[in-house]
Amino acid sequence: MPSASRTYLVTGAASGIGEATAARLRAEGHTVIGADRTIEAAGVAIAADLATEQGRAELAARAREFAGGRLDAVIACAGLAHFTPDTLKVNYFGAVATLERLRPLLAAGTDPRAAVVASVAAVHPSDPAVVDAALAGDEAATTTAAQSAIDRGEGYLLYGSSKAAIARWVRRTAVTPDWAGAGIPLNAIGPGTVLTPMTEGMLADPATRQAVDTAVPMPLHGYARPEQVAPLLTWLTSPENTHVTGQLLFIDGGAEALLRPT
Numbered sequence: 001m002p003s004a005s006r007t008y009l010v011t012g013a014a015s016g017i018g019e020a021t022a023a024r025l026r027a028e029g030h031t032v033i034g035a036d037r038t039i040e041a042a043g044v045a046i047a048a049d050l051a052t053e054q055g056r057a058e059l060a061a062r063a064r065e066f067a068g069g070r071l072d073a074v075i076a077c078a079g080l081a082h083f084t085p086d087t088l089k090v091n092y093f094g095a096v097a098t099l100e101r102l103r104p105l106l107a108a109g110t111d112p113r114a115a116v117v118a119s120v121a122a123v124h125p126s127d128p129a130v131v132d133a134a135l136a137g138d139e140a141a142t143t144t145a146a147q148s149a150i151d152r153g154e155g156y157l158l159y160g161s162s163k164a165a166i167a168r169w170v171r172r173t174a175v176t177p178d179w180a181g182a183g184i185p186l187n188a189i190g191p192g193t194v195l196t197p198m199t200e201g202m203l204a205d206p207a208t209r210q211a212v213d214t215a216v217p218m219p220l221h222g223y224a225r226p227e228q229v230a231p232l233l234t235w236l237t238s239p240e241n242t243h244v245t246g247q248l249l250f251i252d253g254g255a256e257a258l259l260r261p262t
């Protein structure tokens with residue numbers, strides 16, 4: 001049954017999975033406050049660079065203003081896959097800031113829910129020093145550890161590290177009094193390869209495409225379109241989701257099952 005009109009905040013709303021999710025929610029009659037780095041794209045009302053403290057503070061302040069002090073759901077999609085410390089700044093610290101700083105608005109909402117886009121890369125090899133520093137909430141130490149990985153020629157570990165860390169943060173945070181205790185389900189999803197601007201360049205190059213297909217084998221239906229990922233995010237953040245929390249739900253065409261059969 002479609003739910004009554006709700007107010008959602010979606011980060012990364014200018015492109016890919018965030019854009020498709022915002023479009024689906026609007027088509028269902030909900031109000032979506034879109035956030036992204038700039039407000040150039042249609043449907044984006046808040047410009048906030050989530051790699052920076054200033055941008056994170058801006059997101060919280062503008063969201064409070066636009067939403068009138070209450071939100072029914074937050075969906076954190078903003079992310080990037082660079083071999084730089086920015087991948088941790090946005091995918092981990094930006095996502096945590098989004099969820100933590102908007103939680104008071106959720107607490108004032110109706111059937112409040114939250115979700116973040118992690119990745120099947122959460123089960124790829126990661127750098128424990130980066131993951132531990134992130135989970136300790138130490139952004140400076142995380143940047144130092146990420147730079148060490150880059151200097152060792154292991155910058156490729158940073159994306160998986162950012163996604164493993166955010167999935168673990170979700171798991172430990174979802175069951176606390178602020179979330180489960182306040183009736184707010186909090187989950188992550190783990191997409192496989194999705195056809196968005198993030199992957200366009202990788203898939204255009206035959207050698208990189210081969211590496212992507214080896215790392216993320218998708219026997220069920222192959223690559224996903226962002227419109228095929230959006231329904232999982234919209235369900236997790238709908239009033240219908242009363243008991244799923246703390247989970248990393250893979251939506252990956254079988255990749256995780258193949259990579260971790262036991």
Ligand SMILES: NC(=O)c1ccc[n+]([C@@H]2O[C@H](COP(=O)([O-])OP(=O)(O)OC[C@H]3O[C@@H](n4cnc5c(N)ncnc54)[C@H](O)[C@@H]3O)[C@@H](O)[C@H]2O)c1
Nearest residue numbers: 012015016017037049050051078079119191193194196198
């Ligand atoms: N495409 C895939 O195959 C895939 C797979 C698994 C997970 N993901 C994750 O899904 C999420 C969405 O990715 P997508 O594939 O839709 O990519 P995308 O590049 O199409 O969209 C990402 C959006 O995040 C925004 N963003 C990036 N850095 C930002 C910053 N500093 N501040 C604010 N916004 C910022 C971008 O401007 C963009 O609009 C990301 O977290 C990504 O890691 C993608």
